[in-house]
Amino acid sequence: MPEVLIGTSGYDHPELKGSFYPADLPRKDFLSFYSTKFNALELNSTFYGMPTAERINSFYERTEGKIKFTVKLTRILTHEIDGLWKNRAEEFKAAVIPLIEKNALATILVQFPESFGYSEKNRFYLSDLLKELSPLPCVVEFRHRDWIRDSVFEGLSKRDTGIVFCDMPQLQNLPDGFALKTPFIGSNAYIRLHGRNANGWYAHTADGEETHRYDYEYSASELKSFIPIIGRARDEGKTVQLYFNNHPKGTGFKNAMELKAMVEGESL
Template identity: 35%
Template sequence: MQNERSLGKDAKIYIGTSGYSYRDWIGPFYPAGTRQDQMLSFYAEEFSFAEVNSTFYHLPSARMFEGMLKKVPEHFLFTVKAFQGLTHRRGDAVREEAVRMVEALKPLSAGGRLGALVLQFPYSFKANRENREYLQSLREWLTGLPVVVEFRHKSWLGRDTSSLLHALGMGFVCVDTPGLNGLPGGAVQATASVGYVRFHGRNTATWWRHEEAWERYNYLYTEEELSEWVPRIAFLAGKCERVFVAFNNHFGAQAVVNARMLKRILPPGFSP
């Protein structure tokens, strides 16, 4: 089953999930008995891109991506979440970590298989002069890579941010989140050749209060809720060369259910 659709004149939309290596997907998605080292190959039979999230917790190696490329078809793309040292910390080590990130991504970037590097900043990262300058530094350190930025605080919504990202050649990550005060959920901006959407779920009760990280993203979208995004995705497709849509509501393979649902409700030949 193919999930890559042409939207607009030249844009392509890729629908997939945030991560793919989850034990609780065995049964709901992966066949019983599937080993962890078999998951990516099975996943790539249905989806044409995956967002790699393990890289947020530890710096990856080029060897890791070389191994992943061997398990997927030639058309398959990866988007990669940046190491948390780049987005959640400061200090002398950050520049070195950025260099190591660029080196690790070479098997993907050199072969045209890197869809985007995702910089996911925390809620505490608010719009101010210092943080804008930090984005400029990251752009310099990550030269040559397609970079998209996810803000978790609504202070980044507005023309100033759009102008800054456009000038830096960075994409704006559009997010669907619970309707809680301070979150930027639902905002759509096209600031680079890559458009990006992440669905985190709308679990208001557990967004701020949870014992395990997965509880925040334990949510299954309805078709009506996803339909709200069809015109927004159309807008992005009309402005960008590629649009990646990643479902992060991964608990119990709900991300797979909703990815399939979105593919179904996007009309064939849909043009913005």
């Protein structure tokens, strides 16, 4: 049967010493410890800066080959696009070669902002970007519900690219997977659990600072609702990937461990 990969979006959270991480564990050993608990990791540090092959290889070596990696595409290709984007795409592809060589690359996560709406210009850019990233295995996360349509599914399928099932508040333009019945395309069933913090998603403090939209803890019943989805995807021969992005207060790590136990208990 296809794999079920469960992990978190990022791992380097010093505030989790004494809860998820042992209190006396040096920060440099976080990833090694993480790899004893989960079989996959969504690397999100690569979103904030262009990775290098040396840096990517160091992630692999610290896990001793125990886990698969999803690497998040750098923001200069999704949020801060400029005329040099093709060069950036080639640079990014070169950086992930160590994971490809070691059969440790699960996917590339291409996450666009809510402002990246469904338009002719954006459709052409997405098509060109996926062409440049080929043959890397990609999944695309849209933050605007207008992209959740049959023509997009067909286009992604032709490019052997998946679409992310987003679990998130059912608000405004957000493409919540349950509400929109987002399908799984290609060989991957990719689920990102952002939490359902409806009140905090667009909220700001009195000083104008954004509140933490991912501050949310899933209940046991909410986690169990994913079990049938996982089962159906596996029956269709898809590799299932679930990553928890509700990281404030360590709830993503807690929920990931809980769902992992549920999946193992169901013998999926």
